[in-house]
Amino acid sequence: MNVLIVFAHNEARSFNAAMKDLAVDTLRAQGHAVQVSDLYAMGFNPVASAADFTQRRNPDYLVYALEQRHGYETGTLAPDIAAELDKLQWAELIIFNFPIYWYGMPAILKGWVDRVFVSGLCYGGRRIYDRGGLAGKRAMLAISLGGQEHMFGPDAIHGELDLLLRPIQRGMLGYVGLTVLPPFIAYHVPYLSHDARQAILADYQAHLARLDQLEPLAFPRMDDYDEHLRPKPAP
Amino acid sequence: MNVLIVFAHNEARSFNAAMKDLAVDTLRAQGHAVQVSDLYAMGFNPVASAADFTQRRNPDYLVYALEQRHGYETGTLAPDIAAELDKLQWAELIIFNFPIYWYGMPAILKGWVDRVFVSGLCYGGRRIYDRGGLAGKRAMLAISLGGQEHMFGPDAIHGELDLLLRPIQRGMLGYVGLTVLPPFIAYHVPYLSHDARQAILADYQAHLARLDQLEPLAFPRMDDYDEHLRPKPAP
Numbered sequence: 331m332n333v334l335i336v337f338a339h340n341e342a343r344s345f346n347a348a349m350k351d352l353a354v355d356t357l358r359a360q361g362h363a364v365q366v367s368d369l370y371a372m373g374f375n376p377v378a379s380a381a382d383f384t385q386r387r388n389p390d391y392l393v394y395a396l397e398q399r400h401g402y403e404t405g406t407l408a409p410d411i412a413a414e415l416d417k418l419q420w421a422e423l424i425i426f427n428f429p430i431y432w433y434g435m436p437a438i439l440k441g442w443v444d445r446v447f448v449s450g451l452c453y454g455g456r457r458i459y460d461r462g463g464l465a466g467k468r469a470m471l472a473i474s475l476g477g478q479e480h481m482f483g484p485d486a487i488h489g490e491l492d493l494l495l496r497p498i499q500r501g502m503l504g505y506v507g508l509t510v511l512p513p514f515i516a517y518h519v520p521y522l523s524h525d526a527r528q529a530i531l532a533d534y535q536a537h538l539a540r541l542d543q544l545e546p547l548a549f550p551r552m553d554d555y556d557e558h559l560r561p562k563p564a565p
Numbered sequence: 566m567n568v569l570i571v572f573a574h575n576e577a578r579s580f581n582a583a584m585k586d587l588a589v590d591t592l593r594a595q596g597h598a599v600q601v602s603d604l605y606a607m608g609f610n611p612v613a614s615a616a617d618f619t620q621r622r623n624p625d626y627l628v629y630a631l632e633q634r635h636g637y638e639t640g641t642l643a644p645d646i647a648a649e650l651d652k653l654q655w656a657e658l659i660i661f662n663f664p665i666y667w668y669g670m671p672a673i674l675k676g677w678v679d680r681v682f683v684s685g686l687c688y689g690g691r692r693i694y695d696r697g698g699l700a701g702k703r704a705m706l707a708i709s710l711g712g713q714e715h716m717f718g719p720d721a722i723h724g725e726l727d728l729l730l731r732p733i734q735r736g737m738l739g740y741v742g743l744t745v746l747p748p749f750i751a752y753h754v755p756y757l758s759h760d761a762r763q764a765i766l767a768d769y770q771a772h773l774a775r776l777d778q779l780e781p782l783a784f785p786r787m788d789d790y791d792e793h794l795r796p797k798p799a800p
Contacts, residue, residue: 377673432740
């Protein structure tokens, strides 16, 4: 299996970096091929702009998704985007490894999605969810949180974690057709002892060893919606 | 009233830009003072990194939130962050004006939150939600979407829009104590006629004229949670 780890942390010796290193070693030991996009180390540019297109469909007025489509079709996307797309097309599993910032991805990673999940290849028109352009590939979040487990849930202070992750897991990953495996979540990381962190790393290793046994998340299926994307009446 | 508009769009003549210009004109005509942070025009850097601190509490190992707190307390945050913090402290209403990218903020704006909502000033420990550092100020989203209104809802293809916006409205804005007004949402923008867009702008102007009549969103209240942030038993 080909695995791409998209990694975003601004401290090279962080717990997230230890998770990334562990995943590389564990997956390679299982016989898989692994590439890492270490966004901070690469100095990845997260800002979606006109500079992303070396040739414009419409040089006078930027509609970002339309230029993505044109750039993908004509092979004129900026080189840093094209390089990430090569890795994305090569990968059969994509792991997104990052600390939650404000209930979402750090901006450097959000911008990777903004720029690399290009219209034309990854989605377009009704090619979304199970008909998305990346259908057949799998994805998984491997994240750290400052909060503790009891702070998430229907009556908990921060609400349901699956709903907080919905824009990412459904709105980004599911939307482009990826089969999304249950996330690995490391709670309370900044406050843990060395031993407690080692225990979480052991849990992560076990999670990586049983990926094929994990039940993917459920998302909308396009057969259940009509041509206007309205739900079809129940049969 | 002092109003800060944080604006993020990569096309200067976009519909979002028209919304921003309309808000500036409308609010000034009402007698308010308005500042705009036009993130693309400013070339705003959205990447949270060690470069954000001109003096480090711990130069050997970066814990971003701890350095934010130190940088705020010692006045040693990077100048671009300090400039945005000045506007944030000046403002009584903050409008976030942007197109939804992947059910969230464009990375350039997500990074504004990552870097400018600093620990120490905006939150810290149990100073969150109604005890957050920005309590007493108001905030509002003014956003555009590609989707149509019928694509959002409990059984709709993209799910409930309020849940998709929860990480932003509750997880970012509510978390730091902001009173969050109902969002203004412009649907289906890329596909609309000029006349339809003008009608939406008129609706936005009406929304801006009745801000004081809008019922804010409800978020957790810290009195309902104990010192471990567990819900207190019902009285």
